[in-house]
Amino acid sequence: MSNPSKPNIVILGSGMAAWGAYDRVTEAGLTPTVYDAREVPGGHTASYRLDNGFVFDDGPHISFSAIDQVKNLFAESVDQEYVAFTAYVDNYYEGHWVEHPAVVNLKGLPEPLVNKVLDDFRAVHGQEPGPINNYLDWLVATYGRTYAEKFPAVYGKKYHTCEAVDMNTDWLGPRLYQPDLDEVVAGATSDTSADAHYIKEFRYPKKGGFQSYLDKFFERANPNLGHEATSIDPKAKTVTFGNGTVVEYDELISSVPLPLLVPMVEGAPADVIEASKKLSCSQCVLVNIGVDREDLSPAHWRYIYDLDLDAVRLSFPHMFSPEVVPPGHGAVQVEVYFSDKYRPFDGNTDAVVQTVIGNLKHMGVLREDENIVFSEGRWVPWANVIFDLDTNPALAKVHPFLDEAGITYCGRYGDWAYIWTDESYMSGHNAATKLLG
Numbered sequence: 001m002s003n004p005s006k007p008n009i010v011i012l013g014s015g016m017a018a019w020g021a022y023d024r025v026t027e028a029g030l031t032p033t034v035y036d037a038r039e040v041p042g043g044h045t046a047s048y049r050l051d052n053g054f055v056f057d058d059g060p061h062i063s064f065s066a067i068d069q070v071k072n073l074f075a076e077s078v079d080q081e082y083v084a085f086t087a088y089v090d091n092y093y094e095g096h097w098v099e100h101p102a103v104v105n106l107k108g109l110p111e112p113l114v115n116k117v118l119d120d121f122r123a124v125h126g127q128e129p130g131p132i133n134n135y136l137d138w139l140v141a142t143y144g145r146t147y148a149e150k151f152p153a154v155y156g157k158k159y160h161t162c163e164a165v166d167m168n169t170d171w172l173g174p175r176l177y178q179p180d181l182d183e184v185v186a187g188a189t190s191d192t193s194a195d196a197h198y199i200k201e202f203r204y205p206k207k208g209g210f211q212s213y214l215d216k217f218f219e220r221a222n223p224n225l226g227h228e229a230t231s232i233d234p235k236a237k238t239v240t241f242g243n244g245t246v247v248e249y250d251e252l253i254s255s256v257p258l259p260l261l262v263p264m265v266e267g268a269p270a271d272v273i274e275a276s277k278k279l280s281c282s283q284c285v286l287v288n289i290g291v292d293r294e295d296l297s298p299a300h301w302r303y304i305y306d307l308d309l310d311a312v313r314l315s316f317p318h319m320f321s322p323e324v325v326p327p328g329h330g331a332v333q334v335e336v337y338f339s340d341k342y343r344p345f346d347g348n349t350d351a352v353v354q355t356v357i358g359n360l361k362h363m364g365v366l367r368e369d370e371n372i373v374f375s376e377g378r379w380v381p382w383a384n385v386i387f388d389l390d391t392n393p394a395l396a397k398v399h400p401f402l403d404e405a406g407i408t409y410c411g412r413y414g415d416w417a418y419i420w421t422d423e424s425y426m427s428g429h430n431a432a433t434k435l436l437g
């Protein structure tokens, strides 16, 4: 170590986890150096501020944090210039729009389906569940077979790209509401709407998209962009980048996705590299559309259950901030998911854009003669960790190897967890705390 009291700390990535790590390291009086592969900083929290007046985030991003430290940090980062919303969310199912979560808002769906959902829910409610070996088992035990198979299992296949039977349940957290029988019956027979989404309130910057929360961090950290780490020598403590730069480090903090990170570590054993390849993550084509009207949706975001529609989730950026569209315009961002393992992408982004426009017209979100003033498809190579049954055995090899190599990992794709912006920030912060002792 060049100077033990001033270790040279290198951070890979410039998104939320990197921000958390950077803050913790600078709190300790040290100055880390930040590198990112991309030409734009921020990872998933980048916003694309286009010349035509539209701003699209790298996937729909809102802040619904319950962590005071992050709430305050975000508010200060935009000089309190944010707007707070009460979330309104709904679902599309075979021609019907129902509020979210559908299980407690069944009224309006076809009666035979509702009755079957109720019968099956009654059959499992209050019963001791059988063995839960996968996500499908959990869904059936929680909701009964009809709701399980027609709603969350189908949505899960669209979102995670694999069957519920192929997934574990480690990622669930508060994501799926578990109602009691009275709530389900009330939602099926009356217009009473249970306020049961795990996101009730959220905040969004007044201007500039979600990235506005990070702009001051970028100014402070001044990340070295266009620096894609390609090789790490944990013995010599060097990182080599694709552009030929080689840097030394005393400590390395990485938010790089594990399947990329592990193979670049010199001397990584074949079985650990093999394990890292078994970690699956979804990829996304984001379809961003701008139109010359604002009244696109009553809901901030909408889940689409039908398997024959590729659109998975719709969100409406102009409802988060009117500053992210030209005056009098509206925008919709649509996620369509793929994965190398379960639903490989053929690379034809334009075809996805056209399919999505067709889906939106089919659902009545866009009009047949809609004046679409802007559309694009944007490829997101790392989206959501897929918690399939290979995940835990693979992580049990990968994380200890990195610990042994002295590489501190963090963030959504370092921890390999279904975590949000606030948790990714804390992951980076905690990783740096551990490293600093």
Ligand SMILES: Cc1cc2nc3c(=O)[nH]c(=O)nc-3n(C[C@H](O)[C@H](O)[C@H](O)COP(=O)(O)OP(=O)(O)OC[C@H]3O[C@@H](n4cnc5c(N)ncnc54)[C@H](O)[C@@H]3O)c2cc1C
Pocket (backbone or CB within 6 Å): 012, 013, 014, 015, 016, 017, 018, 035, 036, 037, 038, 041, 042, 043, 044, 045, 058, 059, 060, 061, 062, 063, 064, 227, 228, 229, 230, 255, 256, 257, 260, 284, 335, 382, 383, 384, 410, 411, 412, 413, 414, 419, 420, 421, 422, 424
């Ligand atoms: C579609 C979608 C919607 C989401 N919506 C929300 C939301 O509404 N609210 C919320 O709180 N969270 C949301 N999230 C989660 C949130 O985006 C993540 O938790 C968080 O941004 C992850 O931050 P990170 O720093 O861990 O990863 P990233 O943001 O992915 O940062 C990793 C960085 O590492 C860089 N990198 C990769 N490889 C290399 C390399 N070889 N060398 C150097 N750099 C490299 C990348 O370029 C990237 O900048 C969403 C995620 C997705 C995918």
